[in-house]
Amino acid sequence: MTWLCAHGVAQTLQDGQRTFHLDIAAMTLGAGMRKAIVGPSGSGKTTAMDLLALAGRPRAAESFWLIGEDGKNSLDLGQRMGRDRRDRLASVRARYFGYVLQTAMLLPFLTIGENILLAQRLAGVNDRDFARAVLDELGIAMPFSTFPSALSVGQRQRVAVARALAHKPRFLFADEPTSALDPEAARRTLGTCLDIASAIGAAVLVITHDHALARELDFETVEITTRTQDDLVAAVIDDGTPPPPKAAA
């Protein structure tokens, strides 16, 4: 099992006079886990996603580890993010992480097959049959050679889900993945997505406003708590998990 453990990972953003401070006090993800970060707009959900998904560099990271199978081959992400001149985190993102965004964001100049296989290629995986199976599971029967422009919004979002899962990532990050879909399509798409994630043993972290959907799909919800004082907004995320004892290098 691979773990992603973040404790004391913080970011500070300045927007004019307003200062926003986010502290991920505790967040642990492991195989089969389903967690949902919930909170109002502007509470720092996407910034939290930046940090956990290795897309943004934190201001501070007390303990931020990617812990490999049986505690071996662990990676001190906090240290690596601090001086990642060679962009080695890119390979971590490619290999271990999958992303589903609010809109599909498929590359319009690639076919749906190429979009999905691009993720595999970047991860060093070559499994066309699995990619096809994931697409079929999500109800996309169109051939790989179909361009995204020929798909509906809902179909595109499902292809985006397939792209995020086709390289069998250990962690799936989804930022309001169904916000562009009607409630029924959202439930169905997210449900299938979770089924596939479970099948490949991936942990899922979702950002959503939809508490009801999160509860219905058995997500452990982690509420962002915010506190405002003058021009400072301080947000904290804490799932209550303890930091890892000591990651083996």
Next chain:
Amino acid sequence: MNVFFLGLKALWRQRTLLLFTSAGLAAVLGPLLLLYGFKFGVIAALLADLRNNPTNREIVLRGNYVVHPADIAKYRSWKELSFVQPETRSIAARMELVVPPPGKETRVAGVLPSGEGDPLLPKGMVLASDQIALSASLAERLHVKAGDRLLGRNQRGVDNGYETFEAPFTVAYVIDRRFAPGERAYTTVDMLVKLEAFLDGYEVPDLHLKGKPLGERPDTMESVRLYARTIEDVLELDHRFAALGFDVYTHADEVAGVLNLNTNLAAVFTLIAVIGSLGYTVSLAASLLGNIAQQRKLLSLIRLMGAGRGTLILFPLAQGLAISGAGFALSAALFLAVARLANLRFSGMLPDGALVCRLEPLQFAAALGGTFAVVGVVVLWVGRTLLSVSPAEVLHAE
């Protein structure tokens, strides 16, 4: 599929952009190729004409001088000279050339010394003592051609009348009218020395003619027949012989005129090419920057999916190479079409029907290399923008 092919795919998706930016390059590069093609065609033809005519390399020393064997040896050591043969006195270097049977055709002509490497003769031809080369006018007058035989004659007065110097010759070669104007003949230096000695009253053992002992004859010559190695050497040699006190006549001014024209046109062309290249660099950079700005979210997504920061540069590199490759192909097509028309229309204006507009394959390759170099500069330029594309952008962009 790597980021390079993503760049190509993205560009193919925007074929209109590809078409217009390629046409933009062709609008700059096509005229540059044509301009250079015309410059190269015309100047190359003029230079080839100059180089192909050995008279343009001739260094003529006008007047009578005293030239010692040591002087000849010195001139032969100059690398700028390709041909050096001593000349006897011009008044003694004349022969009556008679075509047998006697009385059929006869002309009196000046005879000049030939030898190894004579630029007026075909490469490798060296006249033997019984061979003679004639200018086209002289051969025409005598109605002879290569292979015909004739007799070279001269006379000297003696107490009881005249003695005749006679040498049988075979015509070895008839020299092109452009290279040897007038009526001239060419034979070996030895033959001319023998003739001069005969006319000066010395003995000529070969012809059983008695006279002053040859040992008393001075070994000086009156002048030297000279040719520069290249047309570029002519001006320098002109100055050098003038400095030695000779009255020199050369084609240095005509040669310098064409060489200067070449240099000046090359400078003008370079200036235009630099301005054009700068314009195109800015234009290509604007296109690629615009394209990157338009696709910034997608590039950020590719970064998020795991493409390294450095590999993103392959995206504009692929697009820049494709645009410049297509632009170069358009330019080459434009060049070939216009050059063909121009060559059909104007080729008669140059010597030997030379092409007025042409480029060598190496010059095409250099132009392509230059175009790709511009792409390299532009990609490095826009690459700085790509370094700022963060994987987080796509998350916040929605």
